[in-house]
Amino acid sequence: MSGTCSVSGAREACLGSRVLCVGAGGIGCELLKTLVLSGFSNITVIDMDTIEVSNLNRQFLFRRRHVGQSKAKVAREASLRINPKAKIVAHHANIKEDQFDVDFFKSFDCVLNGLDNLEARRHVNRMALAASVPLVESGTAGYRGQVTVHIKGETECFECQPKPIPKKYPVCTIRNTPDKPIHCIVWAKDLLFPRLFGGEAVGAEAEREDEGKNGGEDEGKDRSDIEVSERAEGQPAVEYGCVVLREVYGDAIARLAAVEDMWKDREPPTPLSSDVIAAGRAIVQGRARGGDDKVPTSASLALGLSDSHATWSAEQSAAVFLMAVEILLDGHADRVGKLGFDKEFPLSVDFVTAASNLRSHCYGIEPKSSFDVKGMAGNIIHAIATTNAIISGLIVLEAQKLLLRGLRQDDDGATLTPWTTFVQHNPTGGRLLQRIKPLPPNPKCYVCSKAQVVMEANTGLMTLGRLVDDVLRKALAFAEPTVTVGSTMHYECGDDLEEDERERYDALRKRSLGDLPGDPIGHGSLVQVEDFSQEMSVELLVCHREPREGEDPDFFEVKGEVKGQDGGRGGEDEPEGEGDSDSDDLCVVEEAVGEKRKGAGQEEPAKRQRAS
């Protein structure tokens, strides 16, 4: 009998507790509502995002009039209306900021995540471990969702199991031999768009997030890959757009098609005909202009192409391309050089749709609608209110159990067992809810079990900068790593560095590992990596080897139970930071009991023949 009563007593347990809600998006809104109605009266909510129109189909604490405002703040006000007695603190901020340090986390009884990206999830996991605060983690995608509970020393941490990594595409396929729409979309989004509208800084960012390129290639080389003339003084934007079309889709494709070796087993691409370009220009010039001289928000709409589900002809694509170039270069002149692809910025969606479809046209690949391109380029995960509502109910039930455990040490524990709960896609196929017992901590986990990480790399080529940025920050999710070998500190970061220290580290970043002064990093080196912000340290065992045939010369491979890491390609995480609006979104890992710890997520093999 103790069992049921314990859950029933939950309301009392909630009253005195303090909870941290990370994320006020799809799950966050539902969660806040369920929390205040369940008796939680002391809540802190953090979200760095502002409200977008595409949130309104599920983030029910927000209204159209709130678009552009802080999610955390609006969510706080709306939750207070539901329960005016609750104490809610809202931070419009990034959870990774210094103010949210380990002591901050220690001030809560429980952390509840409603996040949309892997990087923040990993960070919160580490902070919760360092602060010994239990974490309830969650995610949804369409009709599917999951809730997991992480208690230090008792259950596995969020990073005990590798998660599947986003798909990546061989670089030669993207640059030379695309055979699917996505290849052309990645090319348009990551190569052409930054080439025309991005600057150095944005380019570097795109490089990191990008699925299309090897992490090891340097910026300059990428840039030269797409050869485009600069816009001449006084040249009308549309005329310049025509030049770009001729050079990129005409001349460059013709040159590529002439490389016989490449087309032994496939049809060479066809350069874009000048008729298509001329037709596109005619459409742009013949369009009906509105009376006002406001800058149009969308190129396709300005041309009357309002159905986002329709696919455009090559001529229409050329017109949208030219129109988007004109609006971006003339109407957003101040931002050119700093622009990146943003799925909520219609002009960038228009441009990428048109640019990728023109490329598809040359390669005989089917065109895609702007709706589809937006989803593919923006890695949009579909989301609805229902699943988020169900998940929020489950999160709060788990949170209540965690709080009751703290109060009732004598409980037999049967009812207060934390569960990992999956909400299934198709309840007819089985059960709507599938629950499994959380596994104990994975002894091989470098995050919660201090396991050693092994890195294979070419230490003669890999620079300290690449080690810090790609291995430590990206593959291992450190926020502020410090690198020490023996008694030599090679790298540290943070705002409190002296100017001369910063300069020294910047200089060291450019040196290869084997060339570092003091204790160089070579085969067999033990590198101590520490992160004071996460209160975490890892021992990295370095194994030098030469690249294998066909491998990127500046490869690296991180071994061990490392999440989100993909040997040899640079270990990108989930895409994030793209003006993200889907705080509820996560690639849900569908796992059956017993299928766990199967090893790193595998990329689906690229099946079509590729000339590498």
Added chain:
Amino acid sequence: MGDASAVARESQDKDKRYDRQIRIWGKDGQRKLETANVCLLGAGPTGSEAMKNLVLGGVSSYTIVDGTKVTERDLGNNFLMDKSSLGQSKAECCSRLLQDFNESVSGRFVAETPEQLMDAKPDFFDGFDLVLATQLTSAYQHKLCDICRKSGARVVFGRSYGLFGLVRISASEHTVVESKPDNVLLHLRVKDPWPELAEYASNFDLESLDDMTYKHVPYVVLLIKLAEAWKLGHGGNLPQGRAEQRDFKAFVRSQQRRRRGEPEGVADEGENFREAVENAHYLWSPPGVPSEISRYFADPACEEITSASSHFWVCMAAVKDFVAERSGGALPLPGSIPDMTATTDLYLDLKRLYDSKAEEDCDWVFDRAIQILSRTPGADPSALGRDYVKGFCKNCAHVKVLRFPTVRQEQEGFLGGASQSSYLQSLLLSEDTAENAFVYLMLHAADRFRQTHGHFPGKFDDGVQEDVGGVKSIVSSALSEAGLPTIPVAEEYVQELCRCGAGEIHTVAAVVGGIVAEEAIKLLTEQFVPLSGTLVYNAIRSTTLRIGKF
């Protein structure tokens, strides 16, 4: 330009607002949602949760029916109510506040109890596409079920009762073309290639291909060619029985070329050959007509097309003819092929072949469907579009027909009559299902208790223990009538049931309301397969159980 551009802007705006969900159910699903008129019975926590999810999704209209007034108690557990609502009609408050969630949905309310409406004005329910019925007792569930079977509205029942919940659907028939299964069977026709595919395959001269191309011959072509070669040595037969099938796979592997300079036995791994071995089973067990579809072919609704038949059944009848008269046992091709190792050109060739065959099959089915309609008195052949037929052909291996028993049929099936008790017995005896089967019985007992006592068990704080005894005696007499055992947690569960006094707990309401809305969306969009049977939700254990025979 005024009007046209305003319309375009509004449509763009909706595209944006509903973007994330259109990615699940498509423009077509969204359009169906936007024309749906929904009625909500009961504006409590569960009802408000369920309706909120549908208003956010963008249904056309909602009508909220609730005869009670907002009390202090409601403020604590209904997210829509605040202090200013005290004393007002709950239906009115709920309607007004939901309206704020989505300006393109129109809301109405009726401040009467659902029970009064059902008793006095059953034709009130005419004109609704869907009724969300929350917190109804069994007797009124029966009643609503009967009313809505006549009016044609679908019903989703949802009930939160303390830490327990129930969800079920009632509709006489629901058909789904886009069932969106997790696993899709491939229809490759390697066993019985149509003439163009057979000819395409036979034009490959494998011997003469260079090594690179050899490794990129699509496995479909390999299987067709190698099956032909096999037949030559086996009296014209495909591999039969385990041993031959193993031999055939070995034969496929043996066709890989050796890498130059490598010793005997080291094959040049061709991904395409691996795929051919993996898919060789399509040669001996091709996906014919799934048994479920064969059952639909024999269904009276398929055999007797009338002017009242839905396009779903007209297409089913036409596909049935296609299988019998045209294809010799194969369903129409869906018109898509999986990714496979191939050069781009070969892949595109193959895709074109399958696509054009799919179009041809669809043409045949479309023509036949039109013929069927033309000879059916009162039917309008022009109402059937080729797009619908195309969608049907594309999905025809996975279409679904659901016919839900009435609430009365279901309950009588479980609770009365010895014939069904073996099913309930099996649920109660299996450790996995016993607790939630008991929950189902217990919630039914709570309704019976209310019938005799005039209130739900545990309603009054000082009578809780007395009520526990009352509920237990109802449950145990139901069990002993059916000759069934009780379960170890029975005492705990009945205590919990009475302790909550039929109250709605917000966490449970969020889960139950979420499930109700999700099923409603599946019904309205006619996509995915909605829940059949009754879903029991148990928040104590974080489990669900679906009760019902299928």
